[in-house]
Amino acid sequence: MDGYLGIIVIVVVVALLAAGGLFLLFRPGGKGAPPVEPPATIPLPEDTEKRPAGGGEESEGATTTLPPPAPPVEVKPAAPEVEVPPPSAGRMVRLRSRLARSQSAFGRGLLELLSRDRLDDEVWDEIEESLITADVGVAPTQMMVEELKTKVKVLGSRTPQEVRGLLREQLLAQVNPDLDRTLHVAKHGERPAVVLVVGVNGTGKTTTTGKLARSLVGDGKKVVLGAADTFRAAAADQLQTWGDRVGAEVVRGPEGGDPASVAFDATAKGMAEKADVVIVDTAGRLHTKTGLMDELGKVKRVIEKKATVDEVLLVLDATTGQNGMRQAQVFAEVVNITGIALTKLDGTAKGGIVISVQRELGVPVKLVGLGEGSDDLAPFDPEVFVDAILGDD
Numbered sequence: 001m002d003g004y005l006g007i008i009v010i011v012v013v014v015a016l017l018a019a020g021g022l023f024l025l026f027r028p029g030g031k032g033a034p035p036v037e038p039p040a041t042i043p044l045p046e047d048t049e050k051r052p053a054g055g056g057e058e059s060e061g062a063t064t065t066l067p068p069p070a071p072p073v074e075v076k077p078a079a080p081e082v083e084v085p086p087p088s089a090g091r092m093v094r095l096r097s098r099l100a101r102s103q104s105a106f107g108r109g110l111l112e113l114l115s116r117d118r119l120d121d122e123v124w125d126e127i128e129e130s131l132i133t134a135d136v137g138v139a140p141t142q143m144m145v146e147e148l149k150t151k152v153k154v155l156g157s158r159t160p161q162e163v164r165g166l167l168r169e170q171l172l173a174q175v176n177p178d179l180d181r182t183l184h185v186a187k188h189g190e191r192p193a194v195v196l197v198v199g200v201n202g203t204g205k206t207t208t209t210g211k212l213a214r215s216l217v218g219d220g221k222k223v224v225l226g227a228a229d230t231f232r233a234a235a236a237d238q239l240q241t242w243g244d245r246v247g248a249e250v251v252r253g254p255e256g257g258d259p260a261s262v263a264f265d266a267t268a269k270g271m272a273e274k275a276d277v278v279i280v281d282t283a284g285r286l287h288t289k290t291g292l293m294d295e296l297g298k299v300k301r302v303i304e305k306k307a308t309v310d311e312v313l314l315v316l317d318a319t320t321g322q323n324g325m326r327q328a329q330v331f332a333e334v335v336n337i338t339g340i341a342l343t344k345l346d347g348t349a350k351g352g353i354v355i356s357v358q359r360e361l362g363v364p365v366k367l368v369g370l371g372e373g374s375d376d377l378a379p380f381d382p383e384v385f386v387d388a389i390l391g392d393d
């Protein structure tokens with residue numbers, strides 16, 4: 001028994017010794033263990049600061065070989081992506097379906113009336129009424145009806161094609177394709193062209209200024225915007241957004257500040273930056289005619305200390321009818337308007353306003369707004385307009 005006990009003791013001792021040996025052999029860091037990366041010694045910021053620039057000598061026995069950590073990176077908000085807008089050419093053709101949607105009922109009605117076998121007084125009255133309802137204006141309506149009466153008599157029986165041709169000719173004559181609708185935005189040597197945008201708030205004035213800037217950038221021009229509508233802080237913000245999107249600088253002033261001073265600064269900026277065009281959005285409050293005259297007069301005068309005002313664009317909301325026309329007349333009396341930007345033509349069947357506003361103000365419609373999208377402003381094309389009214393052949 002003692003002999004067995006002795007053997008058991010010896011076996012246990014040997015087993016313990018063997019286990020100890022194995023532990024030493026395979027302990028972490030031991031020979032057979034996978035290499036464990038030494039823990040990186042990251043210098044404290046004060047260590048880094050104490051070290052001479054360029055790294056300097058390492059103190060003897062230093063174990064760290066890692067480079068000092070990079071200073072914390074400041075995360076800047078991503079710059080807004082600058083868009084490349086499409087050029088202005090052919091836009092009205094692209095937007096023709098919008099026009100057709102809003103105007104073709106008027107055209108179809110006229111075509112139907114003119115195609116009737118018997119064109120008695122009652123039918124002519126209806127034709128007249130439908131032209132007036134479409135805001136063509138009384139005088140142009142009467143002129144058109146007289147012309148149509150004469151032509152119809154000459155024709156006698158009429159095919160649908162002939163009726164369409166007749167009406168197209170009349171409408172086109174009233175819209176007047178011969179008017180010069182060029183937007184004067186050519187530079188004068190080193191000096192940028194200046195466009196003044198005027199009109200009542202709410203007509204889409206700021207939106208039109210932004211869309212115009214976009215369209216000019218799309219045509220390869222460098223544009224500076226002046227947010228001279230200092231009475232409405234949101235207008236400047238709105239313009240800033242338009243400008244940022246296409247990389248056009250926006251000059252703004254303090255809220256309630258002097259619009260003329262913003263116009264002056266914008267012109268100066270345009271000259272310094274060698275811009276092609278400076279577009280100035282004005283406030284156009286219509287409290288009193290003299291107030292408006294003073295404000296716009298001053299804006300124009302200060303711009304003319306540095307440059308020339310090449311275009312004064314009146315923004316008119318096509319949906320406002322006669323009321324809009326009256327406002328337009330006030331603007332025409334206080335400032336020399338050179339072109340009309342007719343907005344929201346997609347939202348009204350009263351496209352005849354193109355005819356009446358040109359006639360009343362003696363100024364061509366140069367631009368039309370056909371939607372809320374950024375590129376929904378187009379150079380006005382009389383033929384595309386009339387064809388959209390009449391619908392497809």
Ligand SMILES: Nc1nc2c(ncn2[C@@H]2O[C@H](COP(=O)(O)OP(=O)(O)OP(=O)(O)O)[C@@H](O)[C@H]2O)c(=O)[nH]1
Pocket residue numbers: 200201202203204205206207208229232235342343344345346347368369370371372376
């Ligand atoms: N459908 C349509 N909406 C338009 C057009 N032009 C502008 N708008 C919209 O009309 C709305 C009114 O714009 P406004 O509030 O008048 O903006 P604004 O005239 O630039 O502002 P102000 O600085 O007050 O003159 C906006 O939602 C525009 O997107 C257009 O041609 N068609």
